[in-house]
Amino acid sequence: xxxxxxxxxxxxxxxxxxxxxxxxxxxxxxxxxxxxxxxxxxxxxxxxxxxxxxxxxxxxxxxxxxxxxxxxxxxxxxxxxxxxxxxxxxxxxxxxxxx
Numbered sequence: 001x002x003x004x005x006x007x008x009x010x011x012x013x014x015x016x017x018x019x020x021x022x023x024x025x026x027x028x029x030x031x032x033x034x035x036x037x038x039x040x041x042x043x044x045x046x047x048x049x050x051x052x053x054x055x056x057x058x059x060x061x062x063x064x065x066x067x068x069x070x071x072x073x074x075x076x077x078x079x080x081x082x083x084x085x086x087x088x089x090x091x092x093x094x095x096x097x098x099x
Contacts, residue, residue: 005035005036005040008030008031009031009044009047011030012026012027012030012031012044012048013047013048013051013053015030016048016051016053017051017053020053020054021053021054021055021056022048022053022054022055022056023055023056023057024055024056024057027044027055031044052068054069
């Protein structure tokens with residue numbers, strides 16, 4: 001890759017790190033498809049995934065979530081569904097710390 005491409009990729013990664021997510025439109029603006037080979041684009045998406053930068057589809061408003069985010073959401077919903085369990089869990093942590 002040439003210097004201009006590297007500069008564009010670094011800019012995209014920095015933007016993704018700041019926002020924690022990128023849209024396909026943002027990626028296409030910074031990295032026009034006609035300037036990059038499919039293998040290069042695939043490598044860029046792999047790097048974004050490794051850095052846990054979420055890629056969203058602005059049109060449908062859906063997000064591609066990483067496994068850790070899905071697990072966090074599941075646990076948060078579980079606590080909402082069972083407030084007694086959540087309360088007891090918090091109290092146990094408090095008691096365990098005191099002992």
